[in-house]
Amino acid sequence: MSIKIFLPTNYFYVKRSCNLYGQLHISDDNVVVYYVVDVDDNKDDTKTTTDSRECNHMRLLGAIRDSYADSKQCSAHDMMLCFTYNNESPNVSLMFxxxxxxxxxxxxxxxxxxxxxxxxxxxxxxTLNHWTAHETRHMNDECDFYMLARLVQPEPGANRNKSEGLWFYGSQSLCLLANLPMQLFKYIVGNAFVNSIITHTVIFKHYQEWQTIYAAGSRLTNIMIDRALGILLMLMLFTLASHPGDFLIQISHIIISQLYSLLKVLEGSPIGLKLNIHLNNFFLDCFKYHIELWSTFLDLIEPIVRQVFLAIGAFGCLGFTYQIALLADLISIVGLHAHCFYVYTKVLNNVGVKGLTVLWQVVRGNRYNILRSKSTLKDYRVAINIYFVADRIEAHNYMNRQLYLATIFFSAILFLFPTTLVYYVVFATLKALTFATLAILEFCRRKILNFPIEMFLKCVKKGFNEI
Incomplete structure (x- = not known):
């Protein structure tokens, strides 16, 4: 049998008589652990003190006495531990x-x-879980420290003095003032018409995630930092930038001009590729027309866009993550024309791939028989003298006019496919870049709320090696 005694450092140098309170634990490997958590100088009124400590889930473990105390006196008072002090030694000594x-x-x-x-x-x-997952030999010590950490946590219903009470009511007022923008936003989102419009937006999804984290109360430090960063960015936008709404308009026009430059590069023979002239001109005319429509639309909504950029700054009252979410929605709106181009080219590319796949079987004299199953093929593979290319592909005798038309269409799609593929690759790359930007914003937005900042700061400041 072994004994462990956890004693606060400041009690190790106490030079007065006092009672020790805490808890006793006997582990499965026959180790007796004494957790000394608190002291009480009122040693005479033992009964009253014990009753008050029992309300706080603490029990009398022992005492610190002067050097004249002996083991008989400790046994008479049902002490489990007894420390003594004298004027010669700087610290107490375990006597019983x-x-x-x-x-x-x-x-x-x-x-x-x-x-x-x-x-x-x-x-x-x-916070000790990452040790227990890798080193089982420290399991007992970590369990002791974890139980000790639970015992030394402050009581939630502890009495506060007058100054603490004033601070508490002041914080309540500040809390109500800080939550006023969120309550207003919650009221707006609760409207049925507004809710139906923003249901599929990033700002609404972030609002739901934020409410879940705030209700759990596990990341209050993250929320405070989030709001501080949002207010700081809001002040920077409103003070340093004279016309912050012009910034988004300029970015939109830059994107449009870059798309025009991209289409100009695709005109002719980009990077030496021999594209089909007629199909290439058709794509260029179609995409330029869409860009002109989008440019006209941006000119019409330019006053609204200017105000929306101001809304990004105003969202700083809710938090920096709300500004990131609104920025992600604006990027999706500004890049809508690029997304449309990607959809068009994807459909054309899929049509070309499917057409080449089907016509390739025709020009080879095969067809896809949907009525045949794998079991039927296995049963009649030997009985029927048919060459099987795949499970449901069989040979077929096409008429000459069928083969003639299939060859013409196959050749046409084959020679037009490189042009379609080039446009698909270009706009798929633009789509991938937009998606990567939105993914980075989403990663930053969620990390700001979910990163354990409080635990990280405490680990950096103190660390576990000081225990």
Whole structure:
């Protein structure tokens, strides 16, 4: 049997008589652990003190006495631990234990700091889990520290003095003032008409995620930092930028001019590719017409876009992540024409691939028989003298006019396919870049809310090696 005694560092240098309170735990491997959490200087009124400590789930473990105390006196008062002090030694000494081990080497006195141990648990999260997952030999020590961290957590219903009460009511007022923009936004989103419009937007999805995190109360530090960054960016936009709405308009026109430049590059023979002239001109005319329509549409909604950019700054009252979500929605709107081009070229590319696949079987004298199953093919593969290319592809005798038409269409699609493929690759790349930008914004937005900032700061500031 071995004994572990966890004693706060400041109590190790106490030079007065006091009672020790905490908890006792006996582990499965026959280790007795004493968790000393608090002291009480009122040693005479033992009954009253014990009753008050029992309300706080603490029990009387022992006491710190002067050097004249002996083991008989400790046993008479049902003490489990007894420390003594004198004027010569700077610290207390262990004089008595209720359970006597075989030798003194089996007694371990572990000093700890309350503030550091409290940081091991953040909102009910055990920060020692990453040790227990990799090193099983520290399991007992980690369980001891985890239980100790739970014991030294402050009581939720602890009495506050007058100054703390004033701070509490002041924080309530500040909390109501800080939540006023969120309550207003919640009221707007709750409207049925507005809800039907923004249901599939990033800002609405982020609002739902934010409400879930805020209701859980596990990332309040992240929310505070989020709002601070949002307000800071809002002040920068409104003070440093004279016309912040012009910025988005300029970006839209730059994107349009770059698309015109891209179409000009595709005209002719880009990077030496021999594209079909007629199909290439048709694509260029079609896409230029769509760009002109989009440019006209942006000119019409230019006043609204200017105000929307101001809304990005105003969303700083809700948080920096709300600004990121609204920016993602604006990027999706500005890149709508590029998305349309991607859809057009994707459909044409799929038609070309499907046409070549089907006509390739025709020019080879095969056809796809949908009525045949795999079991039927296995049963009649030997009986019927037919050459099977695949499970449901069989040979077929086409008429000459069928082969003639199939050859013409196959040749036409084959020679037009490189042009379609080039446009598909170009606009698929633009779509991928837009998607990557939105993915980066989503990653940043979620990391700001879900990253354990409080635990990270405490680990960086103190670390576990100081325990």
């Amino acid at each position: 234990t209720g359970i006597t081990p075989e030798n003194l080497k089996q007694i371990k006195l572990i000093l700890y700091d309350k503030q550091i141990v409290r940081s091991l648990i953040i909102k009910g999260y055990n």
